[in-house]
Amino acid sequence: xxxxxxxxxxxxxxxxxxxxxxxxxxxxxxxxxxxxxxxxxxxxxxxxxxxxxxxxxxxxxxxxxxxxxxxxxxxxxxxxxxxxxxxxxxxxxxxxxxxxxxxxxxxxxxxxxxxxxxxxxxxxxxxxxxxxxxxxxxxxxxxxxxxxxxxxxxxxxxxxxxx
Numbered sequence: 001x002x003x004x005x006x007x008x009x010x011x012x013x014x015x016x017x018x019x020x021x022x023x024x025x026x027x028x029x030x031x032x033x034x035x036x037x038x039x040x041x042x043x044x045x046x047x048x049x050x051x052x053x054x055x056x057x058x059x060x061x062x063x064x065x066x067x068x069x070x071x072x073x074x075x076x077x078x079x080x081x082x083x084x085x086x087x088x089x090x091x092x093x094x095x096x097x098x099x100x101x102x103x104x105x106x107x108x109x110x111x112x113x114x115x116x117x118x119x120x121x122x123x124x125x126x127x128x129x130x131x132x133x134x135x136x137x138x139x140x141x142x143x144x145x146x147x148x149x150x151x152x153x154x155x156x157x158x159x160x161x162x163x
Contacts, residue, residue, distance in 0.1 A: 016103065017066040019063065021064045029073075033093065033094075037091045063076065067096070073096050073107075084119050090107060111159060122156065124154040125155050139159065
């Protein structure tokens with residue numbers, strides 16, 4: 001049975017569990033990332049599992065989401081204690097897109113928790129990544145005009161306590 005099969009059953013409601021991230025979760029998800037997460041690691045000049053390992057190690061807080069006992073997403077926030085700005089991140093397995101709204105609502109509550117520690121959450125999104133842009137819109141982020149960095153257009157997105 002694959003992750004996509006349960007979605008075909010009538011009235012299937014997946015169970016999402018969120019726990020503190022362990023190194024085993026990083027290893028598992030690092031072998032099963034969405035194409036767009038792999039692309040972001042490549043743009044940074046890193047192997048995908050190495051990029052995931054780095055953001056996990058640099059994060060103040062990190063959570064793993066399981067969908068029926070399989071790691072489907074890991075998120076966290078980088079920054080400094082008593083800092084003004086946090087840098088949230090989210091990396092997913094392809095199976096996370098089978099039930100996107102369930103994860104979006106959970107991640108939104110995690111962002112609200114991050115805003116207890118930071119005044120502003122900031123990220124940079126590829127202008128061409130329409131799915132991530134849509135996710136950020138749903139989550140309430142505000143967008144700035146695209147800016148080129150190393151020949152690639154990015155948009156700065158922010159979410160503040162006042163939003």
